[in-house]
Amino acid sequence: MAHITILGAGFMGSALTIPATDNGHCVALWGTWLDDHMVEALQKGDPHPKLRLHLPPAVAVYYSTDLAEALRDADLVVNAVTSDGTLPVLRRTFPCLIPGTPVMSVSKGLLRRRDGKVDTISVNILEHLPRALRGKFRLVVVGGPSKAMELARRVPTAVLYASQDASARRLARELFQTAYYSIGEIADVRGLEICAAFKNAYAIAVGLCDGLVKAGRWEATNNTKAALFVQAIREIGTLLRSVRGDAATLTGLAAVGDLFVTGVAGRNRTFGEMRGSGMATDEVVAELQARDELTEGYAAIRMGRAFVRHRRIQNLPLLEALYRIVYRDADVERELRRVVFGDPAGGQ
């Protein structure tokens, strides 16, 4: 039996307690300072407010003030806070971490580094490591199509764990793999992170098509959705090559699989649907924030564009169109047409 500490008591952090405890491990689930209401409900014995189910008895729940206690004796630590929360939480975690303890991150996104450049979460984490952990930090990154609501209900799910440290990723897989949670191991950390971050942005494009239907523009737009899906995969392929990612990452669970699930279900799609139906971005953001459902895709478009500009990556017309639609209130249909029909001016 292992001790697993999960940082972040939101959707995915809490969902991961299910396979971990099904495997007989004991889990410390630590809520951030934003998760107090979640921790309170769980400590009272109520269902998890987001997942809407009871967590197993082998899960001990900790308030944000009890981080050191939650981390005691951890054989593996999981970072499951939002991308924005990752560095603030990990900086508090590092002093309590025994060097060599594997850290697994399910957080997806891009962050701004100290020098102002935007990069993936693993690069940012490594940049902030204290001296005591340098060279002894074993990071495993998680990607692939996995809705927390479904994983928590033991719906058959297949994901990828990436690490350059083969023994760390094998340990992580052994702790979490179950009869409903299949874990593939790969070494392509950067490729997996690029797919995970950008798929949130591109899923908004699929949602925009649903918005055009909602606005009464057409009865259905599956042809357009499929064309945009393919364009998104093409652009993720370009992004993957820019970080020297593995070409196989593109056709597998990380890109095609995760974009599929994010495009057909979830909050990024919803964001796109609302914007595509004619709402201005400000209204969409306000409404989703009020529901505590503002998605990572919104920031991913802006951060993704910054990532691309620094690196001078060309030929990403869909990402550019998404930026104009979401941050410049450009016309949805005109922008999407330009992408599908390859307007030569649509690239920049």
Next chain:
Amino acid sequence: MAHITILGAGFMGSALTIPATDNGHCVALWGTWLDDHMVEALQKGDPHPKLRLHLPPAVAVYYSTDLAEALRDADLVVNAVTSDGTLPVLRRTFPCLIPGTPVMSVSKGLLRRRDGKVDTISVNILEHLPRALRGKFRLVVVGGPSKAMELARRVPTAVLYASQDASARRLARELFQTAYYSIGEIADVRGLEICAAFKNAYAIAVGLCDGLVKAGRWEATNNTKAALFVQAIREIGTLLRSVRGDAATLTGLAAVGDLFVTGVAGRNRTFGEMRGSGMATDEVVAELQARDELTEGYAAIRMGRAFVRHRRIQNLPLLEALYRIVYRDADVERELRRVVFGDPAGGQ
């Protein structure tokens, strides 16, 4: 202005009259002996019974008895009948065809050749060419995500036209490309046909997941759908390599795009949903036949398996699972789990 003859007055044949006439061409739409009710409605001035809209005035509609007349002066002939109907219709067409006239085929599927082996439609057509047309037959094959209902309503659509004859595919593209119908040209005819035929089979897998939800097994199964989508792409990749198709065909409109649209909408998905909800295959087939909605995916599983067996192609566990589910009434959930979790015995 060109003369285009379209054989088959069903969904796609009729939908293609829209871009053709928008480009100012005149179209002869010929109905097979199964399309009499469609032709009758159109000749009366009623909307097309399947597309539920009026076809443009520049479309002349012909009964099956008037094939020679429909083919007169054709600059290009489109085969838009079902895969089963293709050879019977083309055998009647060949004597009226001026050698060198391009023939474009939107029919998708696999057919049994004279020697009993199963192969793509282009191979079957070439096998049945009369002496007069041999060496003078310019075939263009169409693939990619294109629901006829949406194309007919001018929803932005992007497809691929494949031919080894660059001038034939360019001519076809020039005749049909419009501001809402984007056409890419490729040379990989066999690769495109393999994607088009097998995606119908694999889309049923996505539908099966919806069926499990309908049966109350889970609230949602998007994780499983995404895992199966990726497995389908992996297997289509194996099939593509077996015919020496272009690797780029896999990530583009032909495979990823067409599987997306077929998996999220349409009759193959419906077939899967009905079977997955607990109905036996016989019941599903009877009900869909009664509605005239039995899909090509049903036969594609059986024909696809024959294709694979002849060629001894290995490692297609999802295709094998679909065969057992649809033709051997195997348990849906057990079979899909074996695919997602890579049971080593699941390959054969």
